[in-house]
Amino acid sequence: MTEPIPVFDERPDRYKGYRGAARALLERERVGVWSDVLARTSRGDFAGIILPRSETADDRHIVIKMVSGYNVGLAVANVISMVERGYTEAHYKVPEKEFPVDGGKPNVVLFGTGGTIASRLDYRTGAVIPAFSPGELYGSVPELADVCNLRTEKLYGVFSENMAREQYIGLAEAIGRAIREEGIDGIVVGHGTDTMHHTAAVLTFMVQNPPIPIVMVGSQRSSDRPSSDAALNLIHAAKTAGTSDIAEVLVCMFGPTSDEYGLLHRGTRVRKMHSSYRSTFRTIGDIPMATVDRDEIVPLRSDYNRRREDREVTIDAVFDDRVSIIYYYPGMKADVIDSLIDCGYKGIVIAGTGLGHVNKPLYPALKRAHDAGVHVYMTVQTLWGYVQMYVYDTGRDMMELGVVPAANMLPEVAYMKLCWALGHSHERDEVKRLMLTPISSEITRREPHDGYLIYQGGLPEVAEFVAGNLK
Ligand code: ASP
DSSP states (O other): OOOOOOOGGGOTTTTTTOOHHHHHHHHHHTOOTTEEEEEEETTEEEEEEEOOOOTTSOSSEEEEEOTTSOEEEEEGGGEEEEEEEEEOOOOOOOOOOOOOOOTTSOEEEEEEOOSGGGEEEETTTTEEEEOOOHHHHHHHOTTHHHHOEEEEEEOOOOOGGGOOHHHHHHHHHHHHHHHHHSOOSEEEEEOOSTTHHHHHHHHHHHEESOSSOEEEEOOSSOTTSTTOOHHHHHHHHHHHHHHOSBOSEEEEEESSSSSSOEEEEETTSEEEOOSSOSSOEEEOSSOOSEEEOSSOEEESOSOSOBOOSSOOOEEOOOOOOOEEEEEOOTTOOTHHHHHHHHTTOOEEEEEEBTTTBOOGGGHHHHHHHHHTTOEEEEEETTSSSOOOSSSSHHHHHHHHTTOEEOTTOOHHHHHHHHHHHHTTOOOHHHHHHHHHSOSSSSSOSOOOTTHHHHTTTHHHHHHHHHHHHHO
16 A cells, blocks of 8 residues: 655655755755655656755755666756655664574674665765664564574774774674684674775685684675665675585675675685676686575585684784785886885885786886885786786896785785785795785686686576577
């Protein structure tokens, strides 16, 4: 049964946040906040729900939420007419529910750090804000109770670009405590997707030899959107944490673009590869660890650390963030490197072109960096493949200047590892030993040629695409 549309003049806060020209337009058209409108504008027609506006926002736009889930701002000057077709007042507060405890189910701890997965829309500003409450999570994804007993703890509430040294150390220590002090079967870390692969890498170095899975999860679309991946990713992650045999730091996100299955990626070989697809995470230079759906986890490989009964884990939470990453571009000037040296940076990871190149004018600066005790490591922008500094004499020259090739370590992973290594030592050989001794596949002996397509939602999707297009 649809709710009757409340009488316009009796609606409280019907112009919430709108003032000046924007409010005058709403008054003229007799529409307001939560009106589901069809707006005719000089730029075309737009349909959606008028959202409350921030008091501090300008008075020249009306913000509507379209069916696609996106918010658009309609310029008042372009609006010809607005007609109310319905009224949909949103209730954002998900009812908090006590998570049921079932002795037969695995015990999982979920640490929240923020990101879209822990967000709901702030209708005052129209922006997605971090908000995390344990009861809300169960209230919005009740299926979690079919999978595990869940304890949740909000460690941070930030978008992931704000994760850094302090949060990495805090998170690693919280994981260590949960493993040693609680009889848990697995850990889920809710995290923004943008830098999830950075955190997955650093956790792999800071939390070594865990006896249980540590599963990072996020969502590309917030849970107020129909196409949200939040619920399914959470269910997959909780299932993995509670029942999987893979005791490693993993990332659990959509596999194919559809919701057929999730993929589990090793923390050091994973990368966000698309700014908006839900299937954004890909294992680079290798194949993923496993697929996961509501019913089962299917390993795609057997070379992983198995779950153990003991509660032993090495927490090695050190991080020296005086490290920078340089994405080389043609024409780069030496002053880029000089300024890092002058500012006291202790490590530089270069993402070089091709097999690991930068131009000749940088060579003297690289030597200055080396002489100043700065540790310089080379990775490749191509992401797939190895740094090869023996192929061209330029590579050999650079090695003589002290640049160390980092094999097939992904640039962000090399960055995280150098921060971690410099937290231990600044002695050149020791840093090199730490950097080049793999802890968990950050360097591998070879890369399978079929990694990207076959195991990552590739072939079924290609087959579907081809079939669809040949009809
Ligand atoms: N900007 C968000 C973040 O990384 C995006 C997300 O959560 O997917 O925190």
